[in-house]
Amino acid sequence: MATLLTLQELRNRQSWSLEQKVDHALGAIEKMANENNNKLYVAFSGGRDSTVLLHIARMLYKEIPAVFVNTTNENALILKFVKKTENVTILNPKITFIDVLKNNGFPLFSKEVCKKINDILKGSNANTINHHYQKNSIGALSEKYHKIIASNIPLYSGCCKTLKKDPLQKYQRENKRGALVGTMASESLRREKSYLRTSCVNLKANRAMPISIFLEKDITNYIKKYNVEISEIYKEEKRTGCAYCAFGIQFDKNKFLRLKEREPKRYEIVMNTINTSSGLCYYDVLKRFKIPC
Numbered sequence: 001m002a003t004l005l006t007l008q009e010l011r012n013r014q015s016w017s018l019e020q021k022v023d024h025a026l027g028a029i030e031k032m033a034n035e036n037n038n039k040l041y042v043a044f045s046g047g048r049d050s051t052v053l054l055h056i057a058r059m060l061y062k063e064i065p066a067v068f069v070n071t072t073n074e075n076a077l078i079l080k081f082v083k084k085t086e087n088v089t090i091l092n093p094k095i096t097f098i099d100v101l102k103n104n105g106f107p108l109f110s111k112e113v114c115k116k117i118n119d120i121l122k123g124s125n126a127n128t129i130n131h132h133y134q135k136n137s138i139g140a141l142s143e144k145y146h147k148i149i150a151s152n153i154p155l156y157s158g159c160c161k162t163l164k165k166d167p168l169q170k171y172q173r174e175n176k177r178g179a180l181v182g183t184m185a186s187e188s189l190r191r192e193k194s195y196l197r198t199s200c201v202n203l204k205a206n207r208a209m210p211i212s213i214f215l216e217k218d219i220t221n222y223i224k225k226y227n228v229e230i231s232e233i234y235k236e237e238k239r240t241g242c243a244y245c246a247f248g249i250q251f252d253k254n255k256f257l258r259l260k261e262r263e264p265k266r267y268e269i270v271m272n273t274i275n276t277s278s279g280l281c282y283y284d285v286l287k288r289f290k291i292p293c
C-alpha cells in the first residue's frame with residue numbers, strides 16, 4: 001500500500017525535541033479544528049498518553065470534551081482519575097466484558113492471533129488459511145500459537161470494536177465532532193505502518209493522532225515539564241489498558257497476579273466466568289497456557 005511518509009521521515013520526526021513535537025501536535029489539532037468547524041473531542045482513556053494529549057489540546061481549546069468509554073473492564077484507579085477530570089463524557093458499551101467472556105470468547109495474546117485462529121477454525125478461504133500456516137512468512141501465525149488451534153478454546157478478536165470503538169463511533173456520528181486520539185507510532189509495528197500511510201491527520205476517518213511522533217520518554221518529559229496530573233495507578237503499573245484483558249499478556253506475564261492481590265473479589269468474579277459454548281472459565285483457559293493467575 002502506498003505511504004505518505006517514509007520510515008526515515010518518521011525517524012527524523014521522532015528525533016525532534018519535545019518542543020518541536022508539541023508544536024507539530026498543535027498544528028495537527030488546528031488542522032482538524034479547521035476541518036470540523038472547531039468541533040473536536042479527545043478520545044480519553046485515563047492513561048498517560050491521552051492525558052498528555054488532552055493537556056495539549058486544552059492549550060488551544062479549553063472547553064474541548066474528553067470522551068471516555070467505560071469498557072466495564074477498567075482499573076478502579078483509572079475510573080477514579082477519569083471521574084475527577086474536568087469535562088469528561090462517559091460512554092457505555094451495549095454489553096459488558098463479562099458478557100464477552102460468556103458469549104463470545106476470550107481475548108488471548110492479540111487481536112491478530114485470535115483472528116487468524118478463528119479464520120482457520122471457521123474454514124475461511126483456502127489462500128488465507130495457507131498463508132496463516134506458512135513458515136517464516138510475514139503475517140503468518142507464529143508456530144508457538146498453533147497449539148491453540150487444537151485446544152477448542154473460543155477466542156474473540158472483536159472485543160475492542162464492541163466495547164470501545166462502536167460507542168466512540170456512535171458518539172462521533174451523533175455529535176459530528178472530529179476525533180483526537182492519543183496513539184503513538186512507536187507503540188507497535190501496526191501503528192507505525194498506519195502512521196506512514198496517513199501521517200498525523202486522517203481526514204477520511206475524521207481522526208487525528210497529534211502525538212504520533214512522540215516516544216515514551218517524551219510523554220514522561222511532558223508530564224514533568226508541565227506538571228500534568230496523571231492517575232495514581234502509575235505508582236504501581238508502567239502501562240495501563242483494560243484490567244483483565246489477556247491481549248499482550250505475553251509482555252506482562254504477572255499482570256493477573258497483581259490484580260488478584262489488588263482486588264481479590266473482582267478477580268474471583270472475572271476468573272470464574274464460564275464461557276457457555278466451551279464450558280471453560282477464564283481461569284482454566286489462562287492456566288492451560290501457563291499464564292500465571
Ligand code: SF4
Pocket residue numbers: 071073097107159160161163164241242244245246247
Ligand atoms: S483491550 Fe481487551 S478487554 Fe479491552 S476492549 Fe480491547 S480486547 Fe476487550
